Amino acid sequence: MKIIEDISEMQRYAAQLRQNGKVVGFVPTMGALHQGHLSLMECARRESDHVVVSLFVNPAQFGPKEDYNKYPRDLKGDIEKVAAIGVDTLFTPTASQIYPEGYRTYIEVEGLSDILCGKIRPGHFRGVATVVLKLFNIVRPHKAFFGQKDFQQTVVIKKMAEDLNTDVTVIVFPTVREPDGLAMSSRNQYLSREERISAAILYRSLLEARLLFEKGEHSEDKLRDAITTTFMSEPSSQLEYVAIVNGNTLQEETDVQKGTVITIAARIGKTRLIDNIIL
Ligand code: PAF
Numbered sequence: 001m002k003i004i005e006d007i008s009e010m011q012r013y014a015a016q017l018r019q020n021g022k023v024v025g026f027v028p029t030m031g032a033l034h035q036g037h038l039s040l041m042e043c044a045r046r047e048s049d050h051v052v053v054s055l056f057v058n059p060a061q062f063g064p065k066e067d068y069n070k071y072p073r074d075l076k077g078d079i080e081k082v083a084a085i086g087v088d089t090l091f092t093p094t095a096s097q098i099y100p101e102g103y104r105t106y107i108e109v110e111g112l113s114d115i116l117c118g119k120i121r122p123g124h125f126r127g128v129a130t131v132v133l134k135l136f137n138i139v140r141p142h143k144a145f146f147g148q149k150d151f152q153q154t155v156v157i158k159k160m161a162e163d164l165n166t167d168v169t170v171i172v173f174p175t176v177r178e179p180d181g182l183a184m185s186s187r188n189q190y191l192s193r194e195e196r197i198s199a200a201i202l203y204r205s206l207l208e209a210r211l212l213f214e215k216g217e218h219s220e221d222k223l224r225d226a227i228t229t230t231f232m233s234e235p236s237s238q239l240e241y242v243a244i245v246n247g248n249t250l251q252e253e254t255d256v257q258k259g260t261v262i263t264i265a266a267r268i269g270k271t272r273l274i275d276n277i278i279l
Helices: 007-019 036-048 075-085 124-139 152-161 187-192 193-196 203-216 222-232
Strands: 001-006 024-029 050-054 089-091 142-147 169-171 237-245 262-269 271-278
Touching: 001 007, 001 152, 007 024, 007 124, 024 036, 024 124, 036 050, 036 075, 036 169, 036 271, 050 075, 050 124, 089 124, 089 152, 124 152, 142 152, 152 169, 152 262, 187 271, 203 262, 203 271, 222 237, 222 262
Parallel strands: 001 089, 024 050, 024 142, 050 089, 142 169
Antiparallel strands: 237 262, 262 271
């Protein structure tokens, strides 16, 4: 596996890959890799000739009071994991290369980046869209792979990729879960043993709503109530929001139908977690 840290070197190598007619699959990550990331890489492996994974904890997507400094980092462990999957190239730029002194350009996906999680984490999706576009420009992939767990992120990135004519096909891969249903996330590492058990409430509440929907309940309020009530049974959890939205526009959907997305955010102790299901 080739490891590249320098942006210009990655650009030269990416140009060469394209010239040689390789289909390049790209999996951008912030490291602290878990099975969710590895499944994305396996999918990229199946669907491309050359797989590039980037590992970059992006300061621009963290708020001033958020966990940028304590975000889990394990470069050695991550290198072993990606090598075992058969990734071809690992790109590990530094923050000062991605955002050199005097950096000024940011991407705002209007109407999608300032709602739901974007309302609670102002600037977060601006940071995500900016770094993903920069990485697309550097790696020049044909296809890029993202996990459904970060549903709003996938919608923001798809819109950015389309609006800015990137010519990158954005592929969304289903959420990978622990045996009790908890969506895999690097932030699960923050949970204490008790909190880890409580955290299963997120998926449990979504399943309650899905069950109701499958029994014929199409009222947004009733599905929302089912989630809120389930959360009440878990005192260490605090539901931040439930949104029942259209999967393309993220606009609230009053007539819930197949394909509608229920997305939630909650705190378990101090840890903020998100999850969603597509009905
Ligand atoms: O999902 C993530 O890990 C990050 O938001 C991403 C897409 C790598 C951008 O920093």
